[in-house]
Amino acid sequence: MGILALRGTTFVLTTHTLQSDTTCARRLLPRRATTPAMSTAAHKVVAKAKTAGRRPPSVLRDIAYGMSLGLFAGYLWKLHHWSNQRRTREFYSLLDQGKISVVADEPRAGADDD
Numbered sequence: 001m002g003i004l005a006l007r008g009t010t011f012v013l014t015t016h017t018l019q020s021d022t023t024c025a026r027r028l029l030p031r032r033a034t035t036p037a038m039s040t041a042a043h044k045v046v047a048k049a050k051t052a053g054r055r056p057p058s059v060l061r062d063i064a065y066g067m068s069l070g071l072f073a074g075y076l077w078k079l080h081h082w083s084n085q086r087r088t089r090e091f092y093s094l095l096d097q098g099k100i101s102v103v104a105d106e107p108r109a110g111a112d113d114d
Contacts, residue, residue: 094100 095102
């Protein structure tokens, strides 16, 4: 018989006979807890140990992240508007130069109107 610990839970490794005496299989059975349940103070110690490696939340860091994301999103929005402005300016310059027209051409003489 051996003992196996997996993620804080202890299992006892035993052998049991199945169909016949020669066929054996190993099965994991949970071991009964011999220690009493943890007290509230112990829970606090465990919770503090879990967060020991993490940085505490910082308001200034959150403000800096929000401002940088806002500036980046604003820059992308301005790029979109600058692109629309450039296309409009090009359209009116081509219209002034006479290279394009907004008037529809007359239909050809042999085309059907139906």
